[in-house]
Amino acid sequence: MTGLDDLVPIVNRIQDLVISNASCGSLDLPQVVVVGAQSSGKSSVIELLVKRDFLPRGTGIVTRRPLAITLINDKEEYFEFLHLKGEKLHSVDDVRSEIEKETFRIAGPDKGISRVPISLKVHAPDLLDLTLVDLPGVTKVPVGDQPADIEKQTKDLVFEYISNPNSIILAITPANQDIVNSESLNLARIVDPQGKRTLGVLTKLDLMDQGTDAVDVLSGQTYPLKLGFVGIVNRSQSDVINRKSLSDSIEAEKRFFSMHPSYRAMAGKLGTAYLASRLNQLLLMHIRNKLPDLRAKVNSLVSQTERELHRLGANSFDGNDRGPLVLTVMLNFAARFNASIEGTTENTNITSISMDINDPDTPDVSELSMSSPLNFRDELSGGARIYEIFSTVFEQRLSDLNPLSQLSMEDVRVAIRNSAGPRASLFVPEHAFDILIKPLIALFLAPAQQCVQLVYEELAKVSHSCADQDLKRFPAFKTRLLEVLNNLLSSLLKSTSSYIRSLVEIQSAYINTNHPRFVSAGDIVSYALQSDETENNAADRTIEAETTNVDDDSDASIEINAPESRSSPSASTAALLGSSFTPAANNSAAAAPGIPTEDKFLKYFFGKNDSKPSALPADKQANISAKDAMECRLMYKLLESYFQVVRETVSDQVPKAIMHFMVNSAKRQIQSRLITELYKEDLFDELLHEDENVVSERAKLAEALETYKTAASVLSEVL
Structure with a gap:
């Protein structure tokens, strides 16, 4: 010593x-x-x-x-x-x-x-x-x-x-x-x-x-x-x-x-x-005084250099160990890919962010592609990025859909009248509802397919990131491996997109008006009738109180006038019929002035058919009767209710379908696909050809390691 x-x-x-x-x-x-x-x-x-x-x-x-x-x-x-x-x-x-x-x-x-x-x-x-x-x-x-x-x-x-x-x-x-x-x-x-x-x-x-x-x-x-x-x-x-x-x-x-x-x-x-x-x-x-720090630094450099040397391939290989090396590289890549999705890699940084959709600097989802990647404010990757696509981007896109704003009251009236044919409709025709709701359901296809595309792009980015970490040593191996994985992801993209299209089309195949969350026309009428009956009973009690002293045998003719509140639909009925969405501007408030305040609710459908001019703009004037106006208002409410039912279904089913058909399928198939297509002895020489820069860097690291050890x-x- x-x-x-x-x-x-x-x-x-x-x-x-x-x-x-x-x-x-x-x-x-x-x-x-x-x-x-x-x-x-x-x-x-x-x-x-x-x-x-x-x-x-x-x-x-x-x-x-x-x-x-x-x-x-x-x-x-x-x-x-x-x-x-x-x-x-x-x-x-x-x-x-x-x-x-x-x-x-x-x-x-x-x-x-x-x-x-x-x-x-x-x-x-x-x-x-x-x-x-x-x-x-x-x-x-x-x-x-x-x-x-x-x-x-x-x-x-x-x-x-x-x-x-x-x-x-x-x-x-x-x-x-x-x-x-x-x-x-x-x-x-x-x-x-x-x-x-x-x-x-x-x-x-x-x-x-x-x-x-x-x-x-x-x-x-x-x-x-x-x-x-x-x-x-x-x-x-x-x-x-x-x-x-x-x-x-x-x-x-x-x-x-x-x-x-x-x-x-x-x-x-x-x-x-x-x-x-x-x-x-x-x-x-x-x-x-500095000796302890110097010892610690040298030991740290030894450890760091050994790790880096191991990453670049510390040992050379011959014909006997090429197969195990090829297999090890593929298995390590598959494990890193799956870990990136699951969020178990060392550098995974799962954080929660919120995108301001109203921010003009935030990109429109419809414009996102491989050449224009999703620009999150925090750097998310793998499973964290996929979750953000589902929970933030896709959900916001669905929330932004407001199809009824493009559907004018005249459009609804024409659809109702055409569905009734030569007959006067006794109520809102179900056929008209089917005709109007199906194009609205089709609007869910675009954001759903965009969600599929974004997840596909994230999986592709994860694969490139993993390849950059694991295959820097073998550029030809990296190219081949990414080619196999890209083919796998492309096939999964195609099948997933096809299923998502079917998922949306299924919603149009059968309009389930018995859905428990759908507010049907019968519910609205029943609610209105209950409200009117309540008002009638109250009015009768008032009249009875006012005529208590009248002789039952009297032949006098008594004119009974309902209170002022009975001359218009009840407040509860009006609230139910009031729309929470914004119809097209040309008819959004046209029906209200045309509704006769002296008639009761049922008269709007079964009573007299007098009509009054609507409050449409001058270039879209149309005569809409009180009955037509009420039918349109009711149709709007029914369309909105059913659209919300479909929105909830799409919001729930699309992420599940993407995870099953694309993400989880990629995780399950990646290892077997790589082995099937690349584990071939005639490819070993090509796959294991090392990059000259890596060889040079490894030699320098080996020399530095010996110096640090000395x-x-x-x-x-x-x-």
């Missing part, structure tokens, strides 16, 4: 694994990210920490790719690039040249930025274990052939690294610049507002104006950071030109701090040597 002192090398090993495998996602490894603007002294800080003059130099942006630098305390001194496996470099000039060459290879000849990192290991006996990531310097104004959006490119790359919650941000700021204008600190504050993982570095302390110092900043009084600030003295340009050694520069830095009146009291916590030690301890503590194994070595 590995102790805590070796945590940095452990993380470095995992970082090498991740960088070397492009298929791996980010593990958010603990590391030190160096951020600074151009000319802030960032490169000088890194070289002082590495104690080697190895970075390319020049004008503009020199660092155009992230440079992951791993410092390893080792007996032997050499450099090693991850992309040059097994090759050891000993010359800093060779290292500098390789960085430039590798940058050019990936980032191109222009001054653009690349996110692909370069990994460099530095082995030496005078180094502390440390991992640094050098990022391009932030610049605001493009210079020379730099891209116009160079500021955005550099900031995006910086944010990509410092947003990692496990990183330590090394924010480089020149001491001769106002701290509030520090580009690195401003960027760090965005992702680390409380300054918990930001370590500030003040460079160029020897270049501050005479008589000034940075003591307030270094002590945390000006700009507080939890990790504080460390001040250093950079190598000057003349030092670089004259090739002054880094060890001499570090010694000069020590003398500067020890002799400076403002800094000598804190010299022990200033300088490059202290910065390296501080970073090593911070990184070690950071790794120790990382998990490395982490398990830590106590």
Whole structure:
């Protein structure tokens, strides 16, 4: 087992694994990210920490790719690039040249930025274990052939690294610049507002104006950071030109701090040597604190990758196991299809919604087709969508049917008169009722067939969705399977539509006027007679009371006048005859003015046949007698009552028929149909031909899985 002192090398090993495998996602490894603007002294800080003059130099942006630098305390001194496996470099000039060459290879000849990192290991006996990531310097104004959006490119790359919650941000700021204008600190504050993982570095302390110092900043009084600030003295340009050694520069830095009146009291916590030690301890503590989260993330990635690899087919297959594989794919597809209908799949989201039919943005059901799918406000699927079609769309469509609004009183009168032939009708002819109700029943066919079509389309969508999940690996298999299923659904659509048509036609085949929910003409007349008899009895009692003192033998002629209320049909009768629907506008209120208020109800059918002009519009004037008007009103009531009886039957029977003949039949037949038509040995090669993209993706996943497992194994070595 590995102790805590070796945590940095452990993380470095995992970082090498991740960088070397492009298929791996980010593990958010603990590391030190160096951020600074151009000319802030960032490169000088890194070289002082590495104690080697190895970075390319020049004008503009020199660092155009992230440079992951791993410092390893080792007996032997050499450099090693991850992309040059097994090759050891000993010359800093060779290292500098390789960085430039590798940058050019990936980032191109222009001054653009690349996110692909370069990994460099530095082995030496005078180094502390440390991992640094050098990022391009932030610049605001493009210079020379730099891209116009160079500021955005550099900031995006910086944010990509410092947003990692496990990183330590090394924010480089020149001491001769106002701290509030520090580009690195401003960027760090965005992702680390409380300054918990930001370590500030003040460079160029020897270049501050005479008589000034940075003591307030270094002590945390000006700009507080939890990790504080460390001040250093950079190598000057003349030092670089004259090739002054880094060890001499570090010694000069020590003398500067020890002799400076403002800094000598804190010299022990200033300088490059202290910065390296501080970073090593911070990184070690950071790794120790983040280790449980890192273990959990790696284990989670192992599980996720295994599941995805299994979905794409983790194992290859040969001629001996092709048959079982074909059968397994079909059985899994059938099971997923049925589960989608039953609502037992993991991603089934059965929610209740309501469509506002009056909303102009809601599509008309008659316009819905495969090219114009039902647009529910919530994303429903499978059985939940079918239920919504039945309970919301179909029911609303039936409720919207108002056929009597297109049936004028003149239409009804003509039908009644034609049914009576040359004779005067004694009552509303039943033949006229049959003639008028049958076309109205036929109106139920359109919404019923539309309901069938919508359910068919939903089943087709479910099949495609299941195929997308189960058959991404085998495109030819997917095509064949969907072809079989489409043929099955098409045949079920045809048979179901035929049955639904018969279901509606059956309602016209026999008009059951004895239906318990049908208000018959006899019921209306009986109710009217009872009302009139009640009124007559009340009137007789009133007359008897008024003539109590008249001699029974008197020959006097007494004129008996009924109360005012008896001169018109009773209120209850009028309420019964009053229509709850809206007849056609040309006759909706025409009958009422033509009804003689001095006659009783039965006289409208059996009494005198005087007629009065109706209140029809001028272009549809017609003479309708009181008797005709009452017959029309009665016919309207009878038609409405029977139409409601049929509506209830259709509303109940259509969903049941669709479920039986289409949905449940599809569930029952899908498995056997697939096996019958596709489980043929001469089709196996075609069905099991894999998509090249899937093969490539599976190979990448397999490689990533091995990397994650290795990382998990490395982490398990830590106590």
